[in-house]
Structure formats: structure tokens, C-alpha cells
Amino acid sequence: MTQAIKLVFSHSTYLAISFVIFASMLVGLLLLSEYIFLEPYVVSHLPPGTEFGLFLIVILSALSALVIPMNIFRISVLKSSKQKMNGSIFGSVIGSIAGACSCGPIGFALISTFGSIGATTTAFLTNYETPIRVVAIAVLTVTYFTTVKSLKIECKINS
């Protein structure tokens, strides 16, 4: 398993992609979930009872940063199928939008633009934020293991 990770992340390009994905997802989700604010001052804030939400965001960002570059590697270097890439993108996107649509600007814009459909979507994504994130993490985890398995076969790595 570690050999597959070493194989991919020994290339600086994939390490950079991983860092960009992790940083952008983490900062973006922390902003949307109001763990950090940029205006009027840069400040971080962890209200009591929201610790688990923060934990899920960190795990989601880390898994996305691990799985997406591995699949880009498979597609670009090994010319493999894009099927597992879809799983990693799906997990990342679903996990991200779950927390974005609450009473913040995205939820507000969604409701203002799409009316009752937007309101229903926002309510669903807000009500089931934690289960959706857990499912997204599960999807990414499964994608990670299948990707590692594929890399072992395609690159003939000994476990």
C-alpha cells in the first residue's frame, strides 16, 4: 500500500497537486462552514459542539488530496480507465456541497435563485450534512483501496 503511495508521490507534480487539493478544499470548507472568517479580520472560531464537523472536513480534504492525484497518475501515466477518477471526484464534490448549503451565502444564493427547489435542496443538504459527509468519506476510502489495488496490478508492485 505504501509502495503505491510512494510511486505516485515521488513525482513532485502529484505532490503539488495533492497539496493544492488539500489546501483549497480545507480552506474553502472551513470558510463555508464558518470555522474561519476573512472579514473584517482573519479569525478562526470553533464553536462548542462543532468539533466533529471540523474532523470530517479535515478527513474529507486529506482523502481527496490522496485519492485524486493517484487517479490522475493512473490516467495520465498508465493510461488507465477514468472510472475510479469519477468515484474520487464524486466523493469530494458531494462531501463539499453538503456543508456549503446552509444559512451562508451559497444556501442563500441557491434559495434566492431557484426558489422552492433551492430551498428543498438546501434543507436536504443541511439536514443530512453529517451523513452525506460520512458517505463521501466512505466513497473516497473505497476508491482509495481500489486505486491502490489497481496500481499494484498495473505497476506490478509487490505488497
Next chain:
Amino acid sequence: MNKKILILGVIIVGITVTIFTSFSTPSETVNLDMGRTHGTISTSMGSPILGNPSAPITIVEFGDYQCHQCNNWYHNTKPSISHDYIETGKINLVFMDLAFLGNDSPKAAQASYCAEDQGLYWDYHDLLYNSQEPEIDGGWANSERLKAFAFSLGLDMDLFDGCLDSGKYSKRVQYNIQQAHKHGVKGTPGFFIVGPDGQQQIGGAQPFSVFKQILDPVI
């Protein structure tokens, strides 16, 4: 003669009761200063002022009773603001409704004004935030529950039910939502700190330290 006195007495009592009833029946103008503004925001349809009405600084909060971040702010930031600034008379606070999250949000906002009719706006406001449940439109703020909250505060239920069922304050809530749109509020909670030198907007359930950094220099 006695009969005439009796009839006259009944008429006088009837007139007295009618006059008393008409003056004690709450109307939409109760607790409303139609010309009230804070900065550029018309707060005439908002909540009663919490704290010292003549305080030089006002926090205008735009919120939704079903919003989780509003609930976060209510429980984690507002107590410190109340303790350090509102209770000491340095600032006051007005709540305006940006009820957009679900079908129960506007109804909950209307219910708060029905409670205001009986002088318990802030008690009802507090009860709503203390009773908030995670699910939007999950039933915790439906009409039955809103009435149950009113009952638990000891409000006159005939008056409250009539007010809520008739949608008496529907336009008032809509007016507040329009004020939010007009001032570029793009989510809840949203705040304006209004002082003699202007107003500053703060978005989101920001911590006490942010409010303190803004308030201390202007007090």
C-alpha cells in the same frame, strides 16, 4: 325610576367595557416606532430594542430562527456581548428577520411579533433559539409548536392563536426581508454595527473577539 337607573347603569357599564376593550386590544402599532431607523436600515418593523434605547451604538442582527449558525452565534457570542455591552448600557440590539431557510421560518418570525403584542418578544425569541432542532422544517417550528411555546410562556392563547393564524405580521416579516436584500445581506446571521460615525457590516456567526475589536474603539 329604579328600572331607568338600572338601564342607564347597564349602558354606562357597556360603554366602559367597550372603551376599555378597544384600548387594550393589541394592534400592529403596539411597540412600533414607524420612523425608527438605524443608519440606513429601517428597523421600524424589527424587534423591540434590547437594552438601553439611547445607547450610541446599535447592533442590527438579521437572522432566521431555523439557521444553525444563528443559533451558534446566539449561544456562543451573544452572551458575552449582552454581558459586556448591552447590560452595561453601552450598546443596544435590534433583531430583524431574514426568514428564508424553510417554510417554518417566516411563521416563526411572525410568532415572535405575536408574542410582542403581549410584551414578551425577547422571551419568545430566546425560547425559539433555545428550542431549535437540527432539522430545517422538521416540525420543531410548525404552527402547533409555535403555539405550544406561547402557551409555555403563559401568553393569552386566544390572542396569540388569532394573531398567528391570521398572518397578521406576514407583511412585517416580508418588510424585514426586503431590508436585508436592500442592504446586501447574503446569509444569516448578518450584522450591522451602527454608530454615530457610520455602520459596519459583519457576515456570519463571528466570535466575540471580532465584535469587541470593532466596538471598543467606538465606545
